[in-house]
Amino acid sequence: MPNPLQGILPAIGDKSARLPEVMPFAKPAQPFPPSGSVISYQDLTGQKMAGFSIDTSGTGAVLHAIKVEEWNTQRPVLVTFVPGGSRAKVEVPLGIYRIKIASGDTWYGLDDLFGPGTRVQTAEKPLQFYAEGNTITGHTLYLQSVGGGNRFPTAEAALREF
Numbered sequence: 668m669p670n671p672l673q674g675i676l677p678a679i680g681d682k683s684a685r686l687p688e689v690m691p692f693a694k695p696a697q698p699f700p701p702s703g704s705v706i707s708y709q710d711l712t713g714q715k716m717a718g719f720s721i722d723t724s725g726t727g728a729v730l731h732a733i734k735v736e737e738w739n740t741q742r743p744v745l746v747t748f749v750p751g752g753s754r755a756k757v758e759v760p761l762g763i764y765r766i767k768i769a770s771g772d773t774w775y776g777l778d779d780l781f782g783p784g785t786r787v788q789t790a791e792k793p794l795q796f797y798a799e800g801n802t803i804t805g806h807t808l809y810l811q812s813v814g815g816g817n818r819f820p821t822a823e824a825a826l827r828e829f
Contacts, residue, residue: 703755717796718805
């Protein structure tokens, strides 16, 4: 009788074989960062800032990492974190940005995001944060569950694109 695991598991001693395809995600879960906390990739000191609110009240218990990057260069500006069902407000420097959204249930850190189940969406249109006279214009991003019909156009993207 043939071994039912043959062809699924690597041969004993095959060090080049990878097991993650047949085993659960092996990295330990990490605590999700506090809502609205920011990791900045640029020195924002002295820059004019605009408000950026993220409302995830329509997404249930899903966790979200929101990345802001320069539209033309794709240079990252910051990442903020918002658990589903909540709201957060952060400040971003004036500019034109692409928004990327990574979502999932279990946080594994910035390198692995939500593991193999990570859903990544990237904006199809830029968001512009600008000053006109004494008025600074920011944005509010409303995230909805898949059936909720986001008004902010996004496209599915690969995990490596976040």
